[in-house]
Amino acid sequence: MAKGSARGSFMSALAIALIAVIVLAATNVWNPFPGVWDWVNRDEPISDPDVVWQQRIGGTPQSVTIAGNAVVIRYRTRVEARSLTTGLRLWERKADWAAVAGGDRDAVVAAGKLLSKGYELLDPETGAVRRSDDSAVGVWTYRNALLDARCREPRDCTLTAWDPRGSNPIWTTFLPGVETGPLAGNPDTLGTRRLTARQVDDGASGPVEMPPLLGLSVDGRVHIVDTATGRVMQDVEPGPEDRIVVVGGRMLRIEARSADGTCYFTVTARDPTTGQEVWRRDGLNLRTADGAGCAQREDPQGGENVFVGVAPDARETVVDAYDGRVLWSGPKGEKLLAVDDRYALSRSADGRSVIGSELAIDRARWTRPLNSDGSAALTRYAAVLVDRRPDRIVALDPRSGRELVNVRSSAEVLAVGPAGMVIGEGRDIGYLRFAGVSTGGPAPTAGPGGQEPDPGTECGGPKQPECPSASDKDG
Numbered sequence: 001m002a003k004g005s006a007r008g009s010f011m012s013a014l015a016i017a018l019i020a021v022i023v024l025a026a027t028n029v030w031n032p033f034p035g036v037w038d039w040v041n042r043d044e045p046i047s048d049p050d051v052v053w054q055q056r057i058g059g060t061p062q063s064v065t066i067a068g069n070a071v072v073i074r075y076r077t078r079v080e081a082r083s084l085t086t087g088l089r090l091w092e093r094k095a096d097w098a099a100v101a102g103g104d105r106d107a108v109v110a111a112g113k114l115l116s117k118g119y120e121l122l123d124p125e126t127g128a129v130r131r132s133d134d135s136a137v138g139v140w141t142y143r144n145a146l147l148d149a150r151c152r153e154p155r156d157c158t159l160t161a162w163d164p165r166g167s168n169p170i171w172t173t174f175l176p177g178v179e180t181g182p183l184a185g186n187p188d189t190l191g192t193r194r195l196t197a198r199q200v201d202d203g204a205s206g207p208v209e210m211p212p213l214l215g216l217s218v219d220g221r222v223h224i225v226d227t228a229t230g231r232v233m234q235d236v237e238p239g240p241e242d243r244i245v246v247v248g249g250r251m252l253r254i255e256a257r258s259a260d261g262t263c264y265f266t267v268t269a270r271d272p273t274t275g276q277e278v279w280r281r282d283g284l285n286l287r288t289a290d291g292a293g294c295a296q297r298e299d300p301q302g303g304e305n306v307f308v309g310v311a312p313d314a315r316e317t318v319v320d321a322y323d324g325r326v327l328w329s330g331p332k333g334e335k336l337l338a339v340d341d342r343y344a345l346s347r348s349a350d351g352r353s354v355i356g357s358e359l360a361i362d363r364a365r366w367t368r369p370l371n372s373d374g375s376a377a378l379t380r381y382a383a384v385l386v387d388r389r390p391d392r393i394v395a396l397d398p399r400s401g402r403e404l405v406n407v408r409s410s411a412e413v414l415a416v417g418p419a420g421m422v423i424g425e426g427r428d429i430g431y432l433r434f435a436g437v438s439t440g441g442p443a444p445t446a447g448p449g450g451q452e453p454d455p456g457t458e459c460g461g462p463k464q465p466e467c468p469s470a471s472d473k474d475g
Helices: 002-026 033-041 470-474
Strands: 053-056 063-067 070-074 078-083 089-094 097-101 108-112 119-122 129-133 136-141 146-153 156-162 171-175 213-218 221-226 232-236 242-247 250-259 262-270 277-282 306-310 316-320 326-329 335-339 343-347 353-358 364-369 375-378 383-387 392-396 403-407 412-416 420-425 428-433
Touching (some): 063 420, 070 097, 078 108, 097 136, 171 232, 213 250, 221 242, 306 335, 316 335, 383 412
Parallel strands (some): 063 412
Antiparallel strands (some): 053 428, 063 070, 070 078, 078 089, 097 108, 156 171, 242 250, 316 326, 392 403, 412 420, 420 428
């Protein structure tokens, strides 16, 4: 009888506890069930060693961006943010397009609707509206600024620059039209295309710095805007054999002429202020034309202030757009995989390894094995290698080749931040933290002799002095 009484008391207590939990969940005081279900429904870890956190998300992401302490995920019809620390969802909002502007400490999320004017700027951690607009038809997001365009009439438009979290315009300028699309987020501009990599999202780096000049196509003409002042520097109509792009503070006119069953290329750089020719290169193929007809339908590939071409001797070449210097030229058979303003990644001629180089430095910085079907990409904080057979994701310091992450995984790399990266497979995403990097700061990059680099002594970029040769540094 005592045993029956004890058992009855236990079952009664269990029933009361269960009822209490149900009541708390129903009143939103405390709900353990989603967490329990996530644990039950969790697939196998998406990496080995395991990620810091792994979460099942509600669909296939269109883009993922690390914005301060949040991970911003854009889906087809909505945008949400999750905690960078835990992966738990912070907020969600309906939106047909969304893009992140700002840096690690002043990031905002611009979001808007399909075929609708205007946008909202949201705080990435809270989802709170910081600023709203009801008339913009185009929005461009950068690491250090945000641009928007609004039109009273088709040929009466204004372009306005803002600080990412600013409430007052920096400048406003007139444009005789703006070419956008059904989605107002980051319409095309005339610049360079990134080199892409399988298994690494094109936007993994997050927003780039706003270029010194912006090239906008309006009714077949190219309008070049100085982004420091808002002044329209040039209004140029390309010739039938020309393509005009704006890279590294220069206006590049790429001429592709058809003759003898092939294309002959000439690249001319002009100062947009004076219109004077600064440099010229003949025979440099920027891969902007397809077929013997030489119609140019693509912008050249490159980084923020550099572009990629193929020299007459068939060697791939990286050129500084500002002064025309050749910053990197690979041996015959070596294929360029990724490039930015500082570094280049290339595949060796035998296809067995990837080589990390610093632009304007003669010798390679590091070499690492990579299978023929592996890929590589450069981001702001790391060089990312995705290998296959066996599946592996490796993140390296782009200058020294020091390992930041090395895991077994078949996932894709979705976003890279200062202290780690987000990877995903199917509807599961997870966060990998860089080794030896604090949560709040960028990945350290060792300078010569192990010293931290001095940001004031950079060289080799636009409007900067040439870097000393390798022999000068060694001597």
